[in-house]
Amino acid sequence: MTDILLLAPVGLPLLTAIVAVFLRHAPHWQRRLNLAGSLALTVAAAALFAAVMDDAVLSSQMGGWPAPFGITLVADGLSAIMVLVAAVMGLLIAIYALADIDDTLLRRGFVVYYQILVGGVCGAFLTGDLFNLYVWFETTLIASFGLLVLGGTREQLDAGVKYVVVNVAATLLLLISIGMLYGLTGTLNLADLSRTVADIDNDGLLNLISVLFIVAFGIKAALFPFFFWLPASYHTPATAVTAIFGALLTKLGVYALIRLFTLVLTHDPAFTNTVLLVLALLTMVTGVLGAAAQNDVNRILSFHIISQIGYMILGLALYAPLAVAGAIIYTVHNILAKTNLFLIAGILRRHAGSLELHRLGGFYQARPALAVAFLISALSLAGLPPLSGFWAKLIVVQAGMDAQAYAAAGIALAVGFLTLFSMTKIWIGAFWTPAPPDAEPVTPPSRAGAWALQAPVWVLVACIVLAGFTAETLFGLSLEAGRALMDPSTYIATVLPPGA
Amino acid sequence: MDTIVALSAGLLVAGGVYLLHAPNLMRLIFGLMLLGNAANLVLLAGGRFFGAVPPLIAEGETLVAGDPANALPQALALTAIVISFGILAFAIILVLRSYQFLGTADADAMRLAEPDTAWESPGESPGESPGESPGESR
Incomplete structure (x- = not known):
């Protein structure tokens, strides 16, 4: 039973992708x-989540080879939360894609790439093996290449080249760091690595490997100073693609950093956490300042992804159960709020034909309900109570105070204000100012398409508000996951049963 | 053996990084290839070079006779080679396509997705509205 629970979130999307290949000439189907497929994945992820809530850590050895020789799948609190959120996002964006993705893109294989992307992300969240993590990263990467250039427009090709080169270089760096860590320890199983690294008395080499991993995953997560590929590419594809990228891809890098630096590379926290802390603060500040200089809604939102990644890594760098819990809550909150903003921006683009602020306007009058949805998501992103972002920010700042990192806490608050500034800029530019005189007449999508575009937006708004009002539950879950990350003994004992 | 492999890996990384700084897209791809090969060498070297006997146990024995080679890094490198083959095939086609559509293979000249005119007066950005145009025929 455990085997099926752990395999389903990886297997179902890949199976759906294979079926989609055969149906590629039937867009309707x-x-x-x-x-x-997305619905089935959500059910599987919910079942896994429920099982992990009962039973702390689940693990399964593929092919019956015992760890550390075989490939292990593990689900602990963090993995279960991330898989559940990824599955729900996959479902919501699949609904949005019903209207957003046209038949041409479907014939070119949108569903195939989409499902492989989601499956790869779930695989990376669940694997207990470092080399397997690399393979899942590559799976996700290849799918994202396909999605990015699916439309074949000139912007997409331009963005695609930069995205491909930087990300391939990052995975190669990851491969080199894995090779070096394997050379030092002789194992690739994360739980086994955790035990082995503790016995190794070569902090210099381990620090070098840590920095290599930080660079490799930092490029994936768009940390300062490796983030330039993100705002260069995320605004070019169709909205559904941008939304799934924004929801899942950078978070994968964050997840890998959290996993690696709480479980494996804990030999010299003073060094690694200082590096992560400095990078996190610089990421927050440059991201939010970069956003302030932009005039295209999607590019503003892309820069905000970067700044928000900083908060998550800040939580990791503060390195305490509360701080890691904050990083988890922040990740979940950010996926909800940021995805919703991208989806709303997509609806705006459908109406106005552009997302440059000077070409937008009048949406407060034309679409008051959409304006409310935007306002709620934007205020949540900026961290206003009682929405989800407020609690996420509160916990990270609180953890900063506990660790006496007052400067870090102060910067986190200041960046929150600047986020509010950018969100206000979009609000004024797109909603408050009257529509520009030369604006094309609004062409709303068909009735059937309209609900598919709006339903996910309202579900996400409900999630954001609900997460704000039931913060206690979410906090409890994350704190438990954070405690488990900071004390990985249960994780190790589940993967490598003592006496076996 | 270790020294030779370490030197070659270092040389490949140096060459790869040098090529990655070139503006020509084809050179970028070559840089990625070199970097990929360096990564495979590092994986192999991580398993050490100490034996040449296949790690197979003869019937009736419980140990491998002689010094067995480490099979795991070979499997890892093989996986990595296959993956990078696929990715590079994609990257080469992508570069070819963008050369055909954008008319340039110079990375510095590719500013469509990030126009310089972000702060300038309206209507000057060169590209059409992103994403929505149906794209050239395939």
């Missing part, structure tokens, strides 16, 4: 398949 592809849409249904995408929805069915």
Whole structure:
């Protein structure tokens, strides 16, 4: 039973992708398949989540080879939360894609890439093996290449080249760091690595490997100073693609950093956490300042992804159960709020034909309900109570105070204000100012398309508000996951049963 | 053996990084290839070079006779080679396509997705509205 629970979130999307290949000339069926596959994944992820809540850590050895020789799948609190959120996002964006993705893109294989992307992300969240993590990163990467250039427009090709080169270089760096860590320890199983690294008395080499990992995953997570590929590429593809990228891809890098630096590379926290702390603060500040200089809604939002990644890594760098819990809550909150903003921006683009602020306007009058949805998500992103972002920011700042990192806490608060500034800029530019005189007449999507675009937006708004009002539950879950990360003995004992 | 492999890996990384700084897209791809090969060498070297006997146990024995080679890094390198083959095939096609559509293979000249005119007066950005145009025929 455990085997199926752990395999389903990886296997179902990959299976859906294979079926989608055979249905590629039937866009109508592809849409249904995408929805069915995403729904099945959500059910599987919910079942896994429930099982992990009962039973702390689940693990399963693929092919019956015992760890550390075989490939292990592990689900602890962090993995279960991330898989659940990824599955729900996959479902919501699949609904949005019903109307957003046209038949041409479906014939070119949108569903195939989409499902492989989601499956790869779930695989990376669940694997207990470092080399397997690399393979899942590559899976996700290849799928994201396909999605990015699917439209074949000139902007997408331009963005695609930069995205591909930087990300391939990052995975190669990851491969080199894995090779070096393997050379030092002789194992690739994360739980086994955790034990082995503790016995190794070569902090210099371990620090070098740590920095290599920080660079490799930092490029994936768009940390300062490795973030330039993100705002260069995320605004070019279709909205559904941008939304799933924004929801899952950078968070994968964050997840890998959290996993690695709480479980494996804990030999010299003073050194690694200082590096992470400095990078996190610089990421927050440069991201939010970069956003202030932009005039395209999607590019503003892309820069905010970067700044928000800083908060998550800040939580990791403060290195205490509360701080790591803050990083987890922040990740969940950010996925909800940021995805919703991208989805709303997509609806705006449908109406105005552009997302440059000077070409937008009048949406407060034209679409008051959408304006409210935007306002709620934007205020949550900036961290206003009682929305989800407030609690996420509160916990990270509180953890900073506990660790006496007052400067870090202060910067985190200041960046929150600057986020509010950018959000206000979009609000004024797109919603308050009257529509520009030369604006094309608004062409709303068909009735059937309209609900598919709006339903996910309202579900996400409900999630953001609900997460704000039930913060206690979310906090409890994350704190438990954070405690488990800081004390990985249960994780190790589950993967490598003592006496076995 | 270790010294030779370490030197070659270092040389490949140096060459790869040098090529990655070139503006020409084809050179970028070559840089990635060199970097990929360096990564494979590092993986192999991580398993040490100490034996040439296949790690197979003869019937009736419980140990490998002689010094067995470490099979795991070979499997890892093989996986990495296959993956990078696929990715590089994609990257080469992508570069070819962008050369055909954008008319340049110079990375510095590719500013469509990030126009310089972010702060300038409206209507000057060169590209059409992103994402929505149906794209050239495939």
